[in-house]
Amino acid sequence: MQSVRPSAAEQARTIAASTNAATLATLTADGDPWASFVAYGLLDGRPVLCVSNLAEHGRNLAGDPRASLSIVAASDDADPLSSSRITLSGIASEPSSTERDAVRAAYLSAVPAGRFFADFSDFTFWLLKVHRVRWVGGYGRMDSAAGAEYDVAAPDPVTPGADGAIAHLNADHADALAAIARAFGGYLDTDTAVCTAIDRYGMDIRVNTPRGIAYTRVGFRERLDAPGQLRAATAELAREAAAANR
């Protein structure tokens, strides 16, 4: 049973694709760091900004193109430090004339309100070329990636179906999850199991055993490419687990 996890570059692409709000770090004329809230779109993973030239971050980018973007995945957890987040660091540039239509469309697709200001003469589109990526997946889970890895990675294709699949598994297939944890998760004494996350490569599972709570991961047989494959992949694991536990 493969237990591959998404790479840092894949995690970063998935988090970047999950929202449209971020914080930008730029440099003032004095070289001071300046943190400011921005909305963004994505063009092949590269963040697209549209900011006023009159705003401090707009003036900063015009003066020095070095920029960094922090993006935080939505979380229900009361502890902010358990959230997944990324830093993308690189160089911002104005799109070329051939890029401009695609850049504009990418921004407006993610930020519909942009239609009210994107074409004002004092607003400028900026495209961030990512040189360096830092991913933090909560406590003790973190890794780095190069810009080239980020550029070619894909956001997780099953994300749109993940929450539904998790709810369905936990509500209707708790016995199958426990069997999967016993057969493939390394916890032979699993009493009950809860799926906590699901991605293209597999499931994260929290198991209750007589010895206490533990966390494990079970991979799918093959990497998934669409949310529609989640049902078959999890059903296959359940069948194999039933056979293995027999």
Add this chain to the structure above:
Amino acid sequence: MQSVRPSAAEQARTIAASTNAATLATLTADGDPWASFVAYGLLDGRPVLCVSNLAEHGRNLAGDPRASLSIVAASDDADPLSSSRITLSGIASEPSSTERDAVRAAYLSAVPAGRFFADFSDFTFWLLKVHRVRWVGGYGRMDSAAGAEYDVAAPDPVTPGADGAIAHLNADHADALAAIARAFGGYLDTDTAVCTAIDRYGMDIRVNTPRGIAYTRVGFRERLDAPGQLRAATAELAREAAAANR
């Protein structure tokens, strides 16, 4: 009827006090800007951080104390750019030995999970001395403040009761709100009115008139100092509006 609004410094103190998560901008060894997610507490309005010396932002602060923090107020609006947010810019320093206990307590009060790491030898507390403040209250509402103004401003004292008061006014006192908008909001032809925000100085009101939708503000007679004063202050406005409309 006074129509004073909170100052930029007051808005900033209120937003800073409303959450415990922010984005920090620091400088790398190369002087590049680096945006990273952090949790924070407040000591007399000054942000308190507790970060690992091994983390990039921890190394950055140790190398150059210039720092900036972006804080975004929670919002239900689908458009991120309608949210209220601030940038605090200044210099981070390690607390003095006399400050340390208060700094630690301020952090743990806002970030309870900090008890698991705050005393690790590789974690350092940082206190941000704010030199410059930028407040953006949504589209077209923005202002700056000096660090000295920020230091002496107070977070809005009625915030803890604001949501409840707004819900109560809109559910049970819609007629009174319309009367207030007619008498003191400058819209004599108000048909209906909705309270959209409330603060120590007054109420923001959206009015429907035969001419269309408009936005107005009505101030309280005196500045409020506690949530418990909201009921009397709004009831007083309602009485005076009823008398004025008679």
